[in-house]
Amino acid sequence: MYKEKSLLIFLDLLTLNLAWTGFYWLRVRSGWLSFATMPDFWMPMLVICVYWLIVFFLFGLYRSWYAQSRFDEFVTISKATIFGVLVLFFAIFIDDEGTGSPVQSRFFIVGYWGLVTGFVGTGRFLQHTFQRRLLEAGIGLHNTLIVGWSSKAMQLFDTVQLYPALGYNIVGFVSVAKGSSEKSYKGVPIFPSVEELTTLIDRHDVKDVLIALDSTEHDRLLSIIGSCNSHEVSLKIIPDLYDIISGQARTNQIYGFPLIEIMPEIMQPWERAVKRAIDISVAMIVLLVGLPVWLVVALAIRLNSQGPIFYMQERVGKDEEIFHIVKFRSMYHNAEQGSGPVWANKEDPRVTRIGKILRKLRIDEVPQLINVLDGDMSLVGPRPERPYFVEQLAEEIPLYKRRLKVRPGITGWAQVKHKYDESIEDVRRKVEYDLYYIENMSLRMDFKILLNTVAVVLLGKGH
Secondary structure (H helix, E strand, C coil): CHHHHHHHHHHHHHHHHHHHHHHHHHHHHCCCCCCCCCCCCHHHHHHHHHHHHHHHHHCCCCCCCCCCCHHHHHHHHHHHHHHHHHHHHHHHHHHHHHHCCCHHHHHHHHHHHHHHHHHHHHHHHHHHHHHHHHHHCCCCCEEEEEECCCHHHHHHHHHHHHCHHHCEEEEEEECCCCCCCCCEECCEEEECCHHHHHHHHHHCCCCEEEECCCHHHHHHHHHHHHHHCCCCCEEEECHHHHHHHCCCEEEEEECCEEEEEECCCCCCHHHHHHHHHHHHHHHHHHHHHCHHHHHHHHHHHHHHCCCCCEEEEEEECHHHCEEEEEEECCECCCCCCCCCCCCCCCCCCCECHHHHHHHHHCHHHCCHHHHHHHCCCEEECCCCECHHHHHHHHHHCCCHHHHHHCCCEEECHHHHHCCCCCCHHHHHHHHHHHHHHHHCCCHHHHHHHHHHHHHHHHCCCCC
16 A cells, blocks of 8 residues: 555656646747746756645555546546646746746746646556556455455355456355354355454454345455454445445445445544544643633632542553543542442532533533643543443443544534433433534534534533
């Protein structure tokens, strides 16, 4: 994957330089326009290349396009170049005003857009065409497992074999039903137990898992997804299982061959970058502007009960990384010393008098903005849980660890829609909200949650 992306970046740099050379010749060297000061060639070319690499990254052009439609990629390139050229148009306008360049020169940007789109699009087309030829020759295939053993699984295998450019190298079938007497199919082994799925993924360096369950095995789907959740594998199923995971899938059509991708990453790279920028900006503003208020809160906590002002606790973050969450202390010091880890509830006797006010207004959450600046948390996301509860809940709820694929948040869809976790059923309900958020992540969704959070705080309905 690293080599593929490096080659792609090199190819983009080559085509971007060709486009810049053509544009410079048209605008400067052609003699069609006169300039008071001759524009430089090399330094703008260096800056423009870096600029386009950033734009392409933000538009997701360096994600894996493995066996992706070349037409879909060209559409994305066109969107990226239209956005990029609009920005450049205004930059050239400002530069021309400062150097006294002719007004007509800025309209050459339309030609530059055509050159960038044409050169980059053609380069990408040729690169992916070459890549597909390699795949068809058996070079660069991804090791793949088919989960299920039935006529449906055999049909899926036969279809995949017809289209090697899909990039799948089937290393085995994984039987869900016990007692299968068959050991192989067309030379490909049939592994007898789905319980060994994670071991097989590690042993064979599997990158893709194709799920082809029989109609009697649909109830196993969630546990199979849960088993794969701790591995960086792509999960796809055949279409007739769509009703089971409705709302958590994206359909891919390659060579007319339909596969449904389970729980893909919805948020585009540029949205993730903007989300992170908003996180940092808001965290710094709230911490600095509200500093006098936070000092008063700290003093109130100190006067109300013995113990530290801040409360720190281990939580499980993105990709199961452990970090220490920071909050204003709202409970008595060492509140869990005798009981051990327990869930909070609405009338929790461990909460101090000041703590009740802090919780109702959610002021106790403010120090978590430090976690946001550290990169352990985001403003919006699933709430981070303690390791003790994560292991316990992962056994009870198959998709619970799916929450750990994204950065946890100070607030989230589950927090504005549900109450404290007082039972396993509350957690199940919150997981549903969290999964809905993860599968629909967007800046629009984040703004909606933040507005709901502000409303909850102002109305004093905090949980």
